[in-house]
Amino acid sequence: MLELHGVTKRYRLGGQVVRALEGVDLVIADGEYVSIMGPSGSGKSTLMHLLGCLDSPTEGEIVLDGVRLAGLSDDRLAEVRGRKIGFVFQTFNLLPRLTALDNVALPLVYQGTSRAERDRRARAALAQVELDHRAAHRPSELSGGERQRVAIARALVVEPALVLADEPTGNLDSRVGSEILELFDRLHAGGVTLVVVTHDEGVALRAGRIVRLSDGRKVADGPPPGRADYGPLANA
DSSP states (O other), X not given: OEEEEEEEEEEEETTEEEEEEEXXXXXXXXXXXXXXXXXXXXXXXXXXXXXXXXXXXXXXXXXXXXXXXXXXXXXXXXXXXXXXXXXXXXXOOOOTTSOHHHHHHHHHHHTTOOHHHHHXXXXXXXXXXXXXXXXXXXXXXXXXXXXHHHHHHHHHTTOOSEEEEESXXXXXXXXXXXXXXXXXXXXXXXXXXXXXXXXXXXXXXTSSEEEEEETTEEEEEEOOTTOOOOXXXXXX
């Protein structure tokens, strides 16, 4: 479903070239739950941007759900991003003046979906995260955990090939963070492909597979300690 072959990313910073990623190979199958870990400067943010079609590699190839991303225009990348990837951010990124329902439906506006269909799919996505009873509430009227659930519903509403979560529990206390991770477990059990970028070992251990980066290179890739199985739906 997602393939990276020899992916390298370099940035020019002043007169220096920064090697953010160097020759990364990675394959993620449909239905996998993968955590990406690494210290600050390891390249995990750069990798997240590449996986999310927010940037392009300097070298190498990325294939997402059968689409080769090399050479695609910015507009085409935006189209792939909007239709195939659902994003969940640490800071939720909800629009304060919109209701939960309208925040969830927003990605469908950009796809030209009719209002009736947007509402139907947004309500279904809110039901999927057990928050359909809060559809008419604005973000200021929701708890942190509820706001993150709305953000997850927004990621799901486009029926993406991949849900990409960046530090999804970083702004939540431990109890609420555990509730969000339990929701991820249920989504994974239902067949959703999840990639979670995190610095938190406890969050990473929920996945069926952990990819570790250091200095822009993949240094480890396999199941969490004590678990011999990983792959599609391995921890369902």
